[in-house]
Amino acid sequence: MQYWLMKSEPEEFSFEDLKTRPDRKEPWDGVRNYQARNMMRDEMKVGDGVLFYHSNCDVPGVVGLAKIASEPRPDHTAFDPEDKHFDPKSDPDNPRWFLVDVQYDRPLKRVLPLAELKDHADALDGLALIRRGNRLSVMPVSAEHWDYILGLESTESPTG
Template sequence: MAYWLFKTEPEVFGIDHLQRRPAQTEPWDGVRNYQARNFLRDEVALADKVFIYHSSCKRVGIAGVAEVVRAGYPDTSQFDPESAYFDPKASPQSPRWYRVDVKFVEKFDQVLSLQDIKAMPQISQTGVVKKGSRLSIMPVPETEWHALYVAATRRANGR
């Protein structure tokens, strides 16, 4: 099992949207960065855990957890001329963009803020604390995943 952080704008699609979906499952699509695409296509696997990270909002940070329930497969929005994610260079025979399906696991009572994450001395490898790291999909080392999870759940419990 691997651990990931998926960034999203909560007004577009956030942890609340995922929680309300039928079967609480949704494709994670629309990724249009090649490095993030490579993660989705080649590395994100079934049963991997995902932090849902809200960005470009008032309260930036980790909002909850999802699990990958379908590994990488072609993002069909790339083939749809009506889609905002249409790519005229892509074809079903030669897809350029991939997605995974994620299932809601848990919403934290409070967002674990970026400020709090940066203040954690044990968090140094996760992309959100590195200057210039702007990927929407990034790996999280296992030890850092557990530290972040504990911090998020303790915060929710007022500890």
Template sequence: MNYWLMKSEPHEFSIDDLHAKAPQAEPWQGIRNYQARNFIRDAIQVGDEVFFYHSSCKVPGIVGIARVTSTAYTDASAFDPDSAYHDPKSSPEKPRWLSVDIGFVKKFDRNISLSEIKATPALAEMYLVKKGARLSIQPVTADEWQFICHMAAEPAHHETTGA
């Protein structure tokens, strides 16, 4: 099994939105970065676990866990001219973009904020905190996964706002 972090702006789609859809899975679509697309195509598998990350908000951070429930498939939002994710260079015959479905697993009792993650020496090598690492889908190591799950079970030690 692999571990991932997937970013979503909570005003667009939040962990609560995913929870409201449970037990149904939701498509993770709109990825328009080739490296993130390649993770979907080449590495993400059914059963992989995902940290759900709220981005572009007052306190960005990891807010829960989801699970990948489908193999990669063509992201049809690229073909829809009314979609914010429309790509005129992508077609059903030659699709450029892919999606996977994710299902709700758990909402954390607290947000593991980006500032808290950055302040944690054990997470200093996490992709999320690397300079310029802005991908909406990122790999997470097994050690990072376990450490953050442990953090989620404890009260915050470095609660701050922003990042």
């Protein structure tokens, strides 16, 4: 089993939105970064754990847990000229972009803000999320980091 962190802007698609979808599942479409695409296409497996992260909001942070719920497949939004993720260079016979389904698991007991995660930089050394300048929307999380982050949800926030 592998672990991932997947970012979404809550104004675009929130963890609560995922909860309300049929079967609490949604295709993770619109990824247009080759490194993130490669992880989705080549490394993600059904059952892998996901830290669902809200970005570009007042308090960015990990808000819930999800899991990978499908094998990777071509991202259909790349072929639809009416979709905001349309890519005119993408070809259905040789797809450039891929997606997986993500399924809701549970909310965290409390949001784990990015600022707090950065306060644990020593324990989370190597976690791409806290690396300066990292903007990937999909990133791997080691089992050790996964366990450490989930351990933080039961502790009191330093801000009380």
